[in-house]
Amino acid sequence: MRYLTFFILTLFWVEPALAQDLSIQLLDRNNQQPVIQAHIKDDTGTVITVSDVNGFFSINPKKYPHIVVSAVGYASKEVHLHPGLKSIYLKPQVFRDDTELLVVATGEDQNNVHAYHQRANTQNMDQFLDNIDGLSTNKRGAFAWEPVIRGQADQRMNLTIDGMQVFKACVDKMDPITSYVETSNLSKLHIDKSGSGVAENGSGNSTLDLVTQRAEHHPFSLQIQSAYRVPDNYRHLNLTTNISDPSGRNAVRFSGSYKKANDFTAGNDRTINNTQYEKLNLNASYKHTFRSGHSIEGNYITDKAYDVGYPALLMDATKALADIGQVQFNFASSDANFQLDKVQLYANTIRHWMDDYDRDVANRAVMRGMYMPMYGETVTYGTRMNGKAALLGHSFNWFLDGYASHAYGDMEMNSLDPEIEDMFIYNLRDVQTRNVGLGLKHQFRASDKILLKLEENIRYKSLDTGNESFASFFEGLYDRELDTRQKILLSASGSALWMLNDRWSLTGNLVYSERMGNHMELFGHYIYNYTDGFFYDGNPWLKTERTFNTDVNVTWETDRNSFSISLFHKQYFTYIDGILAEDVSSNDFKFKQYANVGDAVIMGGEFRSLNNINHVISLENRISYLYAQNQSLNEPLPLIPPLKGNSLIHLHHGKNMLMGEVEWAAAQNRVAETTSIEDQTEAFAVINLSFERKWMGSSLSSILEVNNLLDHYYHTHTSIGNIPEAGRNLMLSLRYNF
Template structure:
C-alpha cells in the first residue's frame, strides 16, 4: 500500500544530514527499468528535505551539492520510488544512473511487506499474512475458522481469481476449501503482494477477477548474516508463536531459512463468548538457496513445508485433523542473455498437499445433518508445472512471452461410519482421480506511446485436457451426466488492454478493458457430493460446463505526491456463462452455466501527511453483484467496507490507530444459496512497535479495542470475528 511505502520513505529520511560547502555535484539519468527508455521529469530529492531537482525530458538531471553522503529519493509518477545512497567528494561530479520500476500499470495494488527499500520498518508490523492481504481495497477474506482465511477479489473467489505463490499454481486438497493457498506463506516470508484486481494481468493465471501473487522472500545476497528470533502471544486465543529467520550470503551462495510455529486455543468473540473447538497448531518452514552463477545468471531453489493439526472449524461439520503441504520450486534467472533479450526465466515446480478432516471430536448424535454418522474425509492434490518467460526490450517496447504449463492430479474421498450397530459403512469419492493438464501461452506487451501515454496489452490462450480416471468415481458422475466420456478438452482465450495517460506531474488516468475467460475448475467439473454448509445442498460437478467469459472495463484516476496521494477506481465486470449451483432435486445441486451476472463497484484510497511523521490513510470499497438470470444478488459479495487510520513513525517508534468498518449487507442471495443479512460494524485497533535496543524490538497492540461482537458477511455460518485481542511480540535480531 502506498501509505506504507510513504511511511517507510519518511523513516529513511530521518536522522540525516551533514552538509558541508564546496563545489561538487551529482548527475545522472533516470531510466524505465522495463522499457529501457528514459523517465522524463522524474523528481530527485534529498531525503527529508525539499531540496532537489527534476529530470529533463530525456531523463537527465544535475544536482549541485556540498561534498558528503546523501540519500536521494528518485520518484516519478507511475514508478516505484527508489532510494539511492551516493557519496560526493570535493570538486567532483558523482554519476548516478537509476532504473525505476513501473508501478501503476503493472500492479497498482502491490503491497511491499518486507521490501528491500523499506529497511526493516515493515518487518513484523502485522501479525499475519491475512492482515496484509486485507489491506488491499477490494479484497475481502472468507472466514471459515480462526485459521487460513481465503481471499476474494471484488466478490470473486476460487477459480475466478488466480492465487499463486511466486507464480506457482497450487490447488487446495480439501474439497470444502479449508486450505486456501494463502495459508502457506507466513508473513515473514511474504516480500510483497502483487495484486491485479482485474484481468489486465494475464501472466499469472487465466482469470476473470484478478490475480494475487504472493512473492516470497528469497535468500538475500545483500545480507551476509542476518538472524531474527521472535516470540509472540495473543490474548484472544492464547496464541503462542515463534518465528525465526536466518540469512547467510557470500558472493556465490545465499541461504535463508525460516521457521514459524503457532499454537492457538479457542478464541473469544466480542463480549467474551468463547468459541469452543476453534484452536489449531501450525508449523511452517521455508528454505531458500540462491546460487550466483555469474554472467547475469542466478539459480534459486526454495521449499515451503507447512503442517497444521487439530484445526477447529466450529461452524462446519468437521475439523481438519492434519494438513501437510510441500512446495518445491527451482528457478533460473538469466539477465541479458542475448542482445535484445532482457531476461530469461525458467521455473520448474512441484507441490503436494494432503488434507485430513473428521468429526470424531463432535457429538454426531445430536446434529441435524448426517446424524449418527462420522464422516472422515481425505483429499490430496499434486501439481507440477513449468513456467518459461522471456522478456524482450527495445527502446520504448517491452514484450514478455510466457509458456505456462501445469499438471494436476486430485483425489478426495469420504467414509461414513455410523455410531449405530448394524449399519454398513458408506463410502464415496469426492474427486475420483482427476488428471488435468493445462498449457497456456501468454503475450504481455507494453509500449510507451508518448512521454505521457503508456499501453499494455495481454493475450492469453489456455488449453486444458482433463479426465476422471477412477472407475468408481466415473460411475458416480455418469449417473448424473449422460456423457459416456468424462474427458473434456477446453480452450479459453483472454485479451486485455490498458492505456495510461499522465496528467501534469502527479496525476494519471488509466483505462482497462478486457475480455477474459476462465476454464471451470476441476471441482466444478468433477466434484461429487460436496456439502455446502450455507445452503445445505450436496453439489455435484458438471463435466459439460463451458468456460465463463468476462467483459470488463475499469477506469482509475491517481494523484500521487509524497505528501499525499489519492486513487479512485470504478469498474464493471459482466460475466457470461456464470457458473453457479442449480437445484437438481430436493437435496442436490449441480454446477451449471447460467446466462449472465455482473459485478460493479468503486474503490477509493488515499493518504496524507498531517504533521511531521504523522500520516493519515483512508480506503473504502463498494461492490455490487447481481445474478441476472435469477434477478437476485450474487452470493458472498462484501458490503461497503474500508478503513481509516493514522500512523506516527519515528526512528525507533511506530504507532498506529486504525479503524476498520463494514456496512450492513442486506443484498443477499436466497435462490442460488441461502445467505443471511449481516449487520455493519466498526473495529478499532492500536498497533505499536518500539526499538528498545538495536537488537531488540517490542511489538504491542490491541485489536478490536472495544471488544465489539461482530461477524463479517464473508464469515461462513456467521462465525463471529475475534473479540478484543491484546498482542505482544519480542523480536531479537542481529545488528547490521
C-alpha cells in the same frame, strides 16, 4: 547429454579476475534510451553513485559485487557485476493499477498510495489481506481464511505462490494456499484486481500472487520474534536468518515459525469453542550467482497444521501438510533480439485429513448419526518461463507456462447404528488437470503523456478422470458418454495510462476472459456447500464462462498527500452455479448440480488516501463497495461484503510509534435467498490500538496491541455460519535483530 554439459559449462564459465572499475550504461528496455539519475545502491540500500546524463556510471566490482539499481518510473533490479557487463536494461513500470505492489514489513514505498504495509510484524496473512480495500475473506473459524478479490473467490481468481499453481486438497475449502506462506517469508504481494495482466496470469481473472523472500547477498543476519496473546493463549515463535559467502555469489536463507492458539473469546466474554489450531512452517532458500551474471535459486516450503477447529463446518482438520518446492534459473540481461529472462520448475503436494470424531454427530441437522472422516490430496508439477523478443522493430514480452495436477478426495460414512452398513465415497478420483498457455505483452508510447499496453493469451486446458468407475457415475447422471474435456481458451486486455501532469494520472483497463470449470465443478461428487446447505455434483459438460471487465483508476499524488479512486464493472455470461437436482433430492439430502445458469454482474469501487501531515502524524483511509447480482434469478450473489473501510492514524516520535485504527462495515441487507441460506448482517465498528517502541539502537522492538478495544460482539457478512470475530484481546511481541 552433451547439450546439458555444454549448458552447465556455459553457466560456470570463469571470467578473468575483476581488477578495475566498470563503466556501465543504464538503458530503457523498451526504447533503448539512457536512464538518467538512477540510484546505484549496495546490499544495505546505501546509494553508491548516480547515473549521468548519458545513463553511465562507474563502479568497483571487487568492492561492490552486487548492486541494486532503482530509478523513478522503472522496476528496481538486482545485478551481479562481472567483467563483460556493459549495459543494464531497466523495465518501465508505468501501469499502476493493473499490478499493484503491496510491500510487507519493509520501509519501501511508504508514501505510495498503491502500496500497502503490514501494520505490525505480528499481523498474520489473514488479517493483512482482510484490511486491503477491494479484498475480503470468507471465514470458517480462526484459521486459514479464504481470500476474495472484488467478490470473486476460488475458481474465479488466480491464487499463486511465486507464480506457481498450488491447489488446495480439502473439498470444504479449509486450506487456502495463503495459509502456507508466513508474513515473515513474504517479500511482497502482487495483486491484479482488474485481471488485465493476462499475458502472465493466463486467464483474465483477478490475481493474488504471494512472492516469497529469497536468499540475499548481504552479511549475516538473524531475527528472532516471539508473541503472546490473551485470552486465547496464542503463542508464536519465529526465527529468520540469512548468510552469504565472502564472494557474494552464494547465499542461504532459512526461517521457521511455530504458532499455537486455544479457543478464542468473542465480545462480551463468549468463548467460541472449537477454534483452536497449531501450526509449524519452515522455509529454506539458496541462491548462486555465476560470474556470467546468470543465477540459480532453490526454494522449499513445508507447512504442517494440526488440530485445527472449524466451528462453521461439520468437521475439523486433524492434519494438513504442504510441501512446495521450486528451482529457478535467472538469465543476465542482454540486447539480443530474443532473450530468456527466467525459467522456473516447480512441484507441490498438499494433503488434508479431517474428521468429526469430537462432534455431536447424533444430534446435528446434516448427516445425522454418522461419522465422516475425509481425506484429500493434490499433486502438481509445472514450469514457467518468460523473456523478451524483438520482431520487425517491435519489442514485446512473452510468457510460457504449463502444469499438470492430480486431485483425489474420499469420505467414509460410519454409522452409529451397527445395523447400518458403512459406506465409502469418492469426492474426487484420479481427476487430472492439464494446462499450457502462451502470453504476449506489448507496450506503446502514444505520446509523451499517454502509454498503451496490449496483452493476449491462448491456453489449452483439459480435465478428465483416470478411473472408469468414477467416470461411469457422471455418464449415468447425465446420460452421456464421457471423454476428456478439453478447450482452447482466449483472453485479452487493453490498458492505457494518461499522465495529465506531475500529480494526476488516469488508468483504464478493458479485459476479456474465458474460463473453463475447474476440477470441482466438472468432477466433484457429493460435496457439501455450507453457504446453501446442498450437496453438489459436478458437470463435465459445462460451457465456457465468459467475462468482460472494465476498470478505471484516478490517482493524485504529491510528496506528502495522495488518493486513489477505482471503479469497475464485470459482466459474466454463461455463469457457472448450482441448480436444484429434483430427481435425486429428498427431505434429508438436497442435491445441486453445476450448470450454466445465465448472466451475472459484479461492480463497485475502492478509495484510498494517504496524508502525511508532518513528520509526526500521518493518516490513511480505505473504503470499498461491491454490488453483485445474479441477473437470471434477479437476486444478489451470496457472500458479498457490504460497504466497508478502515481509518488509521500513525503517530511517530523518536523510537516510538502509536497507531489507532477504526475498522467498520455498513449493514448488508442485500442477501441471496434462492441460491443461499445467508442472512442479513448488522453494521459494526471496532477500535484497534498498537504501540511500538525500539530499544538498543533499534535492534530490539516491543509491540503492544489491543484489538477490539470496546469488546464489541459482531460478525462479518462473509463469516460462514455467522461465527463472531474475536473480542477484546491483548498481544505483546518482541523482535530482536542480530
